[in-house]
Amino acid sequence: MKLETAKSLLLIILIGTSLILTFGMWNYRAEYEPLNDDESIDKADLGGEQKNANDVVKPNNVVFKINGEFYSYEDPEDSAELFEDIQTWEMTDLQNTDVEEKTADAEVEIIFPTGVPLSLFESILNTDRTLTNNMNFYVDRFYIQLQEEDQLLKVYFVSLDGDEVVEGTIHSTTNYEQLLSMFSNLKGEKYQENHLLTETARNIYIPDGEKTMQSFKYTFNMTRTADVRNIMFARPNLVSESKSAESIMYRTDDRQLNITGGGMKFINVAEWNKEPADKSVFQQSLENINEHAGFTDDYRLDSYTDDSITYRLYRLQYPVINNSYMDLSTIYQRWQSDQLSEYTRSLISLDTVANTSSIKLRDSDEIISSIQQNKNVADIQDVQIGYRLTVEKDVNGEDYALLEPDWYQRVNDSWSVVPEKNTGTQNVEGGS
Template sequence: MNYEKIKSIVLTLLVAMSIFLTWNLWTYQPEYDVIESTEAFDVSVGDERKVLELLQPYKVFYYHDDQISGTPNESEIDKVLEQMSSWRLTDAKDVSNQFSQSELDNLVHRPGIIDLVFPDSLPLTVYNQVIKFDDQNLPKTSFNRILFDINTKKGDKGIVYFVLYGDDDREYVVETKVDGEKMDSLKDAFVQRALYNDNFRKYYTFKVNARKTILLPIKEEEYYGYKYSTEQLEAEDFMKALFNDPNNVSRNSTDSEEIYRDSSSLMKVNTNVNSLSFVNPGVDPDPGITEELLVHNSVEFVNEHGGWTDQFKLFSVSPEESKIEYRMFLLNFPVFSDIAGTTEISQAWGMDTIHKYQRPFFQIGDDYSMLSEPVKVQLPSGFTVQQTLEENKMINLEFVEDIAIGYKLTRDMNFPDMLLYDLTPSWYYKYSGNWLRLPLEEMGAI
């Protein structure tokens, strides 16, 4: 066999093999194993909350013939709310036009009134999730106080008022009725405690301006400051919860920040002050959003990732700015800080979409996180607070909206490797929408 024949046979074999391999490649159907992702993006950072737990009063007062008793004590407030939860309110009607400014002031502070005070206004339609109303179409009003008129009846019905009091631009009074026996039961259970229980203190009225009277304690009182060992939260959990597609999120770090971003959103964790912010820059705030929708959207948004890591209460609603704020509370006192985003969960909303979300990046926890014994702090009386405000030439009482005791949160930097926070009781006042601290050192506090 000559060389040319051998070459032709080899070439033929190679072509046949090539055709065979190509055919097998085209027709091959491998059996793939189903790959199930074990990465879960449905994360829960903390807890979910019901609306009832977030829309809470933070003071309760009782106006007797010759004295006013009041308390921020959570258990006392809960006792009133618990009784109210079994009620069914009827005949809700807007009677705002029946009250002048002075008549409204007299209604709020007259003898025989039990007064639940909320930090800011709430839409009445939202509170329908907390207490039962017979009426299908509630008045489209807001309120910041619930007044129980325990001495007045219309027939066999007791009277409950939902009042928006002291607001710059609007004031509302919605009258509702409840079974008279229910009101009598509240009266019997509450009045004796308000007059004689140690949880209650004696208060007096401070007429701040033409629109508002604020109640302040007559005597100085002893409170406690605390030191807590706190826990930092997990940035990865928030990243997986807040971004639409966590797989397409990039991460960068600096000495003080962790930065996460995708094509439309940005999340920053400030590890110096332990706050987190998330923003959708392409979403514009919605100035037409209602209070009701703000409350609904904000609660649902945080519940979706279990973002309630401590006790928070609705503290501020501003539909004109499309903003809402839930403030951290300790022992039913609001917690404040000089650094934004460390004691409040705040949100700004666009059209059905979150625009900005800012919150603490740590969790105080519970009593087991408390270090050392509580420290006694003597807070001055309401008279001292009043005098301090009146004598301060930088303060215009026309813009004072509220006065309350709260905790000032500061980080203890003596142990930089630990996340320690001091919570110190102090007097605060709300001035043109902002809560400011009255310096204790200028008020003779120990």
């Protein structure tokens, strides 16, 4: 072969290779495509709905108390509907009153999962003025008493420490008669009698008898990791990335985001403003999560402190509990003044029901006996039926979410299955 012919052939090969590589670069799209413009970053969200205080601050129990007996609805959907009605009732004449035990023949006790500042109820109830300016006035329930003589309803908010009471009045005869009608039908099939536990950290009501419930197999959607990165970092093109078989880590000098096991954990160690924030942790978290459409399911306020907040997933009005490394049933945030310092949450959202089956739960007598034999009974904050969430694989290797009902107890803001009676051991499964 002549030298000139060889040179021409080599040149053709080099040009062809260059064209192939150029075409490949044009058509390649990385899974984590860097974003360089603010407009694209602003569009990143988790696909959830905008929520307000009414959507996330809800009671987990409504109890009717009459002549020393206690009742609740058989179906928690009915309790939810009643509370929605109560939220529209006009509450007036709000004032501080003397600290003393409030008793009545007929009373409704509306119980929330956690104590919150009394002022928060301004956002979820129909009040005629500010409830209180005392940020240390926390309540986890309020009471509505029927005043037969005046045909009206009295409302009482009692602080967690029992040192303060705020009362209000609902003057509507219609609202009074609505509650009175419910008390007249407590022996009906819509209601169930309850047993009161007083030796626990707070009064707890356990429905009598046994219950059969459905377990559910759900398909679910997973949030794109690129979307999470773009939300948590203002300039994602400057973020370093490291991968392993099961997780992805994003870093800058002062921020770190770990995505693994269907959840995420974000930490911000930047210097923060030492001045007190203008807004409460609840307001800050609600606005922040709404900014990226982070309420991807029915999440409700579950715990509250001066600098942290947790929202829990609910399904069919029951709390969902998960015990994996990344808790797939909660959204947790910690704030330093006006800056988000920690954010942990599930990145899965339940989709459609693929299968169901029936499960017979332990009866109330067994649950009560198990709780009472617990040496730490005084530390139990709540007892609820909840759904255990686990992620499993089907025969085809496809992931699905399994929700199975069971009795749960809450100690130190952590949920665990109520142990079997007389086992002598505690089931440590749970979630914060």
